[in-house]
Amino acid sequence: MTSSTTESQSVSTQANNYNLGGSPPVRVDPAEMDNKAKDKAGRKALNALTGPIRIELGIGRVMAFISAILAIAPYVALVEIGSILFTAQQTGGPIDGDALWGNVWLLLGSFLLRIVIYVFALSLTHFADVKFRSYLRTLMLDRLGRAPLAWFTAINSGRVRKAIQDDAAQIHTLIAHAPVEMTSAIVQPIALLVYAFYIDWRLGIVAILNIPVFVAAYAYMMRDMGEKTAEMDTRLAKVSATMVEFVSGISVVKAFGHVGRAHAQYQTAADEFGAFYLAWCEPMLKGNAIAITFISIPAMLLVNLGCGALLVNAGYVNPVQVLATTLIALLLPMAVMTVGMSTWAYQMAGGAALRIQETLDTPILEPPSVPQTPSSYDVAFHDVSFAYGDTVALEHIDLELKAGTVTALIGPSGSGKSTLATLVARFADPDAGSVTIGGVDIRDIDPDHLYRYVAFVLQDPQLIQATIYDNIVMGRPHATKEEVESAARAAYIHDEIAAFPKGYETVIGQDANVSGGQAQRIAIARALLIDAPILILDEATAATDPDSEAEIQQALNALVKDRTVLVIAHRLSAITGADQIVVLERGRIVAQGAHERILDNPHYQTLLAMNGMA
Structure with a gap:
């Protein structure tokens, strides 16, 4: 057996191991699913597709977790440095140089170490993405190489191009960025909030005072997001299909002077998508503007510094503690938005994964168990x-x-x-x-x-x-x-x-x-x-x-x-x-x-x- 044959069989075996291209008991056309079912099927397909790189993604998440925990250290050092300087200023005594420089080195060292671990985690997930795309395209090309030639119609060929190029690229954010960025966006603010409450429980409450309003508004805007994303994906697919059909016959259309009539289906599909997208996004944009107002830097500074000043005047905390918890509070909105964007990327990737799974489920010409050779050419x-x-x-x-x-x-x-x-x-x-x-x-x-x-x-x-x-x-x-x-x-x-x-x-x-x-x-x-x-x-x-x-x-x-x-x-x-x-x-x-x-x-x-x- 040749090495190329062995490699082909190995790819096919791996496809079956991960259920990537094996014939499922019942095949359901995504076009026939409702949006909720399509969203669910997309998540399932995504989990199956990313099976071969699950270890790399897991390591990336662990490294992101460590990096997020290390984010506490610079704040601890900052509070200690501020306390040393503030105590010396208040008492008129000398500055403890050893303690001061020790905390400066802790701040710089922990910050640099955190960056190194975070970059390593991102590099690992990016390498996983390259491996995934190469592996996935190998699987798709192997599958398509065994598909009956009659299957390659203009529409199917357009779908294949989209799956191999566009859809494989669509999953990039989910694999290369989301594991690290979402883990960091969840763990880092929780760790920093724990430290803020450790500094003073009152300052901890002030740090998150603006967040519930933003989260409530954002959650309201994001309701049914999975179903809406699935619907958007379906409508975009319709636009793409009608465009392929129109472009494929453009020479005949122009020759007979029916351009307006011929592109009507494409125009209708595009108009319907535009109307759907506008109806979906317009209220979201208005709500998003209101929600963002509550977590804008001026609003966060107003609440945290204003309430912090009241607590300082009451003698509960010192200015250094207020400064530290205010800096923590400013990081929270970005973390929430990162989680939201990663969730959106996950939903978009689900639709792409479903189309890739369709390609991997392409019917193939089954090879014979015992190949035979013709004795003549009748x-x-x-x-x-x-x-x-x-x-x-x-x-x-x-x-x-x-x-x-x-x-x-x-x-x-x-x-x-x-x-x-x-x-x-x-x-x-x-x-x-x-x-x-x-x-x-x-x-x-x-x-x-x-x-x-x-x-x-x-x-x-x-x-x-x-x-x-x-x-x-x-x-x-x-x-x-x-x-x-x-x-x-x-x-x-x-x-x-x-x-x-x-x-x-x-x-x-x-x-x-x-x-x-x-x-x-x-x-x-x-x-x-x-x-x-x-x-x-x-x-x-x-x-x-x-x-x-x-x-x-x-x-x-x-x-x-x-x-x-x-x-x-x-x-x-x-x-x-x-x-x-x-x-x-x-x-x-x-x-x-x-x-x-x-x-x-x-x-x-x-x-x-x-x-x-x-």
Whole structure:
């Protein structure tokens, strides 16, 4: 077993250990949850996702706790220094230099030690965040690498991008900052308040006099925060989905002059989100302004210094104690606000975790327990049926493609041609029946080996933003330069690649853009290099101009030689010489045979008439 295979299996095992991508007994779509259930599910997903870094986060919290307790020491030293100076001033006696400098060093030392421990804790949680994101993206890519190709629609692809990039980054604050900052924000004020009450219980009460009003107002504003955050997340997802849909079809929309109508759904979703957000935040902002007034520095100083002066005049405390407890009181509001912000980050991260969990629950093509190897390259469909949800695409298909022959699939749009063809490449598995290669069910062929037997050239060639060379060798990364150039020549694209300033090192979409015909021939070169014995061609010349079509057809003639070919085309002139023609209508085979043998079939006659060949 290779190291890459072992690593992949290790990642999969870890995913199952943490329930990250295992198939749960019941999958619930977050879009179907109410906001309260979504908030709860998000917290549960978050706890599951952060399992691998729980130890690092725990250590970070312990270090933050120690740092927060150490925050008392500078105040103790400050009070002692003030008491030494105040006593000397009151009595007229000498200053105790040893005690004074001892407390100065205690203040500086404890302050620096606290900072060092706090920075260490933050560094640990930041390293945990880097580890978490790398681990999480590895899990997601491993899962998506085993997903059926049919799953990658425009909407799902947008959701994947959001999960891998945006949602993984959304959890950053929760992992890198919240454990340390929230622990410190809770422990430090409690420790300092205990010390304030130790100094004098009356000053302790004064220090927190403003806080209850602020907390009550803040708690009132934050009511139902989890549910509101979940609702906001849902509405943002709707805006994102409608935007992806609008942008995906923008070229068609602009061509037919329906921009206003086409973006109406996106505009409606954005307006609804704006209205919701304004209705939610406007009263909160007003309440927040009132609440903040009670814990503003002038208000805190007024209460603490005013009440402290009264207590000093009454002889209960001295000015040094009032100063110390006032400084403590000024830290309390910031601590409360830090807790509030960390809670918000936790709720936002819950929504992100739920979307990541969805990605990790993506359905996958299960590998066979005992992989089998085809003995020949005949392809057969045995009573195959397939549906997209409630829409039936194929019904009871029985079809055999002999090795080395060309089979043409024709039929009206929506008849199931592409679905039938892509089942051979296992874009999805049939709901009923089986597809076999050389008598072996493709579900019993290792998915990593299937594409050694099956290559495809689709209507959309799907080139990535990389060099032309990398695009060609994608299916066979260890091919030599001579083999790549030979495949490009056979695809009638070598001369055009060589004409680019960087030749095969030209980055598509960055150094140069390629035309539809050039992209299609690069995809053909890729298929030629793979040299798979079974080939699927889906409308390979449909979106090209006549000149490009001629060159592509020449390339295809080289590609199909001595292979088992399944070709889809609307232009019947290109497939009348096929070994067999299969006519599909509404997911069923309505005619089958060579061109001459099915000329009397009414469905085939209709298609011939539509193509001007009747």
